[in-house]
Amino acid sequence: DTAVSQTPKYLVTQMGNDKSIKCEQNLGHDTMYWYKQDSKKFLKIMFSYNNKELIINETVPNRFSPKSPDKAHLNLHINSLELGDSAVYFCASSQRQGPYEKLFFGSGTQLSVL
Amino acid sequence: DQQVKQNSPSLSVQEGRISILNCDYTNSMFDYFLWYKKYPAEGPTFLISISSIKDKNEDGRFTVFLNKSAKHLSLHIVPSQPGDSAVYFCAAREVDAGGTSYGKLTFGQGTILTVHP
Numbered sequence: 065d066t067a068v069s070q071t072p073k074y075l076v077t078q079m080g081n082d083k084s085i086k087c088e089q090n091l092g093h094d095t096m097y098w099y100k101q102d103s104k105k106f107l108k109i110m111f112s113y114n115n116k117e118l119i120i121n122e123t124v125p126n127r128f129s130p131k132s133p134d135k136a137h138l139n140l141h142i143n144s145l146e147l148g149d150s151a152v153y154f155c156a157s158s159q160r161q162g163p164y165e166k167l168f169f170g171s172g173t174q175l176s177v178l
Numbered sequence: 179d180q181q182v183k184q185n186s187p188s189l190s191v192q193e194g195r196i197s198i199l200n201c202d203y204t205n206s207m208f209d210y211f212l213w214y215k216k217y218p219a220e221g222p223t224f225l226i227s228i229s230s231i232k233d234k235n236e237d238g239r240f241t242v243f244l245n246k247s248a249k250h251l252s253l254h255i256v257p258s259q260p261g262d263s264a265v266y267f268c269a270a271r272e273v274d275a276g277g278t279s280y281g282k283l284t285f286g287q288g289t290i291l292t293v294h295p
Binding site for chain 1: 210212227269283286
């Protein structure tokens, strides 16, 4: 009974294609995130949604579009995939844990663009 | 411009000894610091945190120390166990000028800890 689940786990595709990664959380959290782990291993935030409202939108190309149909889901759609998009993408959700937010991560989607 | 850095890519220790993982940061607007642990093919999981107004927080075998003047924190694991072998990420939470947090965490690049039996 996975708390934060994302699909697919692996995604191999050609340059120029459009692809989506889905994320669902069953923790009842209000906030969900997309993080990208680049080739240098840094985890960088891309987007954050709170109650389906976009609250964090880092400097990400317009080709990346998050969509939150409800509080429990945050999907990531990527248009016109480029080689540099190859990375591991992590979905996460959070709740306020006292004075700070505790993030719960999915197991990641490894995207390879050929 | 990486605001959180873990300059040791890897650390190897013997079971039972102390593991010390280090993290440096540059942004003075960070108000909370967290450590996450990651096993292969899994997402990071929360380990321990510390507020910027404290200098130490302990939870069982894990202790985090914060030196705010040096903008440095460290995670101590005593005693280290083989099951602690994982990638450890340091993360920092940023607040805006009004003190509001949107849950944005800035992560370091991780340190691979290997604990040998």
